Amino acid sequence: MNTLQENHNELFKFLDTSTSPYHAVKNVREHLLEVNFTQLDEQAPWELSTGGYFIERDGSIAAWYFKESEEATNGLAIVSAHTDSPNLRLKPILKGHQVGLSQFGVEVYGGALLNSWLDRDLGISGRLITLSPNGDIKENLVQINEPLAKIPQLAIHLNRSVNENGLILNPQQHLRPIWNDTSSDTTDLIDFISAESGIDRQSIQSWDLMLHDLQKASYVGADRQWVASARIDNLTSCYASLSSFIKSVSDGRSKRVPILCLFNHEEVGSTSAAGAAGNLLPLLIQRIFKGKDYSEAMANSILVSADGAHATHPNYLEKHDLDHEIRMNAGIAIKRNSNERYATTAIGQATAQRICESNNIPYQLFNNRSDLACGSTIGPISSANLGISTIDLGIPQLSMHSTRELCGISDVAYLEDFLFNFLGS
Numbered sequence: 128m129n130t131l132q133e134n135h136n137e138l139f140k141f142l143d144t145s146t147s148p149y150h151a152v153k154n155v156r157e158h159l160l161e162v163n164f165t166q167l168d169e170q171a172p173w174e175l176s177t178g179g180y181f182i183e184r185d186g187s188i189a190a191w192y193f194k195e196s197e198e199a200t201n202g203l204a205i206v207s208a209h210t211d212s213p214n215l216r217l218k219p220i221l222k223g224h225q226v227g228l229s230q231f232g233v234e235v236y237g238g239a240l241l242n243s244w245l246d247r248d249l250g251i252s253g254r255l256i257t258l259s260p261n262g263d264i265k266e267n268l269v270q271i272n273e274p275l276a277k278i279p280q281l282a283i284h285l286n287r288s289v290n291e292n293g294l295i296l297n298p299q300q301h302l303r304p305i306w307n308d309t310s311s312d313t314t315d316l317i318d319f320i321s322a323e324s325g326i327d328r329q330s331i332q333s334w335d336l337m338l339h340d341l342q343k344a345s346y347v348g349a350d351r352q353w354v355a356s357a358r359i360d361n362l363t364s365c366y367a368s369l370s371s372f373i374k375s376v377s378d379g380r381s382k383r384v385p386i387l388c389l390f391n392h393e394e395v396g397s398t399s400a401a402g403a404a405g406n407l408l409p410l411l412i413q414r415i416f417k418g419k420d421y422s423e424a425m426a427n428s429i430l431v432s433a434d435g436a437h438a439t440h441p442n443y444l445e446k447h448d449l450d451h452e453i454r455m456n457a458g459i460a461i462k463r464n465s466n467e468r469y470a471t472t473a474i475g476q477a478t479a480q481r482i483c484e485s486n487n488i489p490y491q492l493f494n495n496r497s498d499l500a501c502g503s504t505i506g507p508i509s510s511a512n513l514g515i516s517t518i519d520l521g522i523p524q525l526s527m528h529s530t531r532e533l534c535g536i537s538d539v540a541y542l543e544d545f546l547f548n549f550l551g552s
């Protein structure tokens with residue numbers, strides 16, 4: 128069953144191929160099916176016995192495992208992360224051209240660092256929705272891993288003060304990718320995607336498509352101690368959550384019901400049917416308990432929200448609280464914030480520290496500068512939605528929300544180790 132752990136190739140493959148939340152879910156699904164989990168349909172009745180199950184909803188996936196049918200009374204141990212990353216998403220109409228170049232419009236999804244999308248070789252992935260002759264609406268995953276699109280930067284000769292005044296990018300005007308000559312036979316992007324993916328153009332109704340940087344994940348540093356990749360936030364946490372969940376199920380130590388919940392839409396606030404603020408997890412829990420009173424079990428439950436943390440940037444020390452210096456490869460960052468931007472309470476912190484200390488897992492304590500607004504995660508949202516104790520923690524990283532982020536390779540293993548021991552605690 129140990130299909131993932133201690134294997135960087137698997138991590139790199141997961142990072143490279145999960146170019147959209149739908150592809151992240153596909154990858155997770157394949158790993159769960161490999162270890163004999165059963166996919167359930169939310170629209171159908173469920174007959175649950177012992178074993179592993181999972182459901183999917185619009186780029187989110189939740190899995191759980193019953194050792195014995197009555198164990199749910201001991202509570203739930205939930206590991207959660209998010210499948211989405213900030214990026215550029217294609218609009219519903221994709222016909223544009225200027226000065227002989229085919230273009231299309233994009234929307235900015237989440238808090239993307241826009242400059243990081245310039246001059247990159249970009250592919251396209253996501254889902255095409257098709258209508259079959261019998262009226263069925265179907266989701267078809269597509270992934271074009273060819274350098275198709277480019278957002279060319281303006282030459283410095285035409286913007287002489289850019290290095291002094293900073294780069295200002297208007298998302299409507301300056302981020303329109305070019306992808307073909309208008310003199311070419313193919314000027315409709317969906318015609319092109321249809322031909323590339325082998326999906327009948329006439330059946331395509333709509334899409335959720337997005338750009339991705341084609342550069343693959345790689346080691347960086349004199350000792351190859353860091354990983355540079357797209358979507359480190361938050362696919363490294365998805366990977367570590369999945370890996371530790373599968374290992375925990377195989378190990379069978381868990382006293383509580385282990386649940387893996389990877390949500391879409393965190394980067395845009397989680398308020399959606401698939402997001403952490405929706406009813407995916409509350410409804411799942413209701414169905415697990417089959418109409419029984421589960422208030423005691425909920426009081427015994429605990430959730431870990433694993434998400435990227437800011438490592439202290441050596442060139443911007445003034446942006447950090449140096450009492451809470453965070454280093455890559457120095458352990459998972461337990462996140463605290465008095466204004467509930469992170470859900471970890473003092474008790475949650477102590478619980479996480481106990482797991483770390485009894486298993487020799489290094490950890491650090493993150494707290495934002497008091498004069499800067501703090502980011503957030505699905506932790507406070509899930510905590511409020513479920514009313515259960517929640518711990519926010521994650522892997523320290525630099526360049527958060529860039530197309531190319533950076534984290535320490537050892538921290539991924541520390542997070543896996545932590546989550547495995549959390550699930551078994």
Ligand code: ZN
Nearest residue numbers: 360361434435
């Ligand atoms: Zn994140």
